[in-house]
Amino acid sequence: MDSCTCCTNKGYDDLGAFIDALPSKKGELITVLHQAQSIFGYLPREVQEFIAEKLDLPLAKVYGVVKFYSFFTMTPKGKHPISVCMGTACYVRGAEDVVHELSRQLGIPVGGVTEDGKFSLDTLRCVGACGLAPVVIIGEKVYGRVDAKKVAGILAEYAE
Template sequence: MCTCSVKEDPRFTELADFIASLPDRKGELITVLHKAQGIFGYLPREVQEFVAEHMELSLAKVYGVVKFYSFFTMTPKGRFPISVCMGTACYVRGAEDIVAELSKQLNISVGGVTEDGKFSLDTLRCVGACGLAPVVIVGEKVYGRVVPKDIEGILAEYAQA
């Protein structure tokens, strides 16, 4: 049985309603995990337990899927998650320098979150925008052909938010 704080947190009700709305739960685990991560921002153990219980799956199955797919995260993200593509095109066009500059300006390493919770920094394998390499994604916004000197301006767009 899930020990989730369902009664105290309306996000669990939203997730339960979503799961209940599925015509057939079989084969929908990834869809449910995407929804859960959209609701909670990440997939901590209690959310995975809740999904397992409501999908009638083992926690091991849910955890295995969460660990396998790099899109899913078990750690909190900043209000503005930053991802730098490290695919081949982006890498050879300077993505490492972009990551270094972001780390320096935000004072965090890859996988970290700023003290104020505003930004988190991660890398991705490939975002499929090789013509724009190197690519930085902040939330849903894609920045292409980024060079280290662009980082200050990109971060400034989110300063007042």
């Protein structure tokens, strides 16, 4: 746990307090993983080890759940994580072009994080908003009917 430079003691204190406040630890792994990812931004091995110890579970069980659910990530994300839907409706309506333009403008591949840590870029299978295809999600904000020409304007919203 001490080797994780990304995770602060306060983060572990907050997560530990959250776990300790649960009425029962049994069956709460997914709830705890959501809270941990909210605190740390992702779930590195050190955080998984901490959770396994606090919930008295084998590390393999924690890791298995993290790997199974696509919501959870073991790699750092940018301050503004970008996800592009690649479901059938989005793909047919040009999502691949949107991904290429985001990648080009950010200078990162899918799965990458910009050097300044501001953005990360990923794809999803389906977000269930087919009527808005193609869909881009940045953080919790959903952008519908996106095409490559709109990418620069969308990214400009996040200029600081």
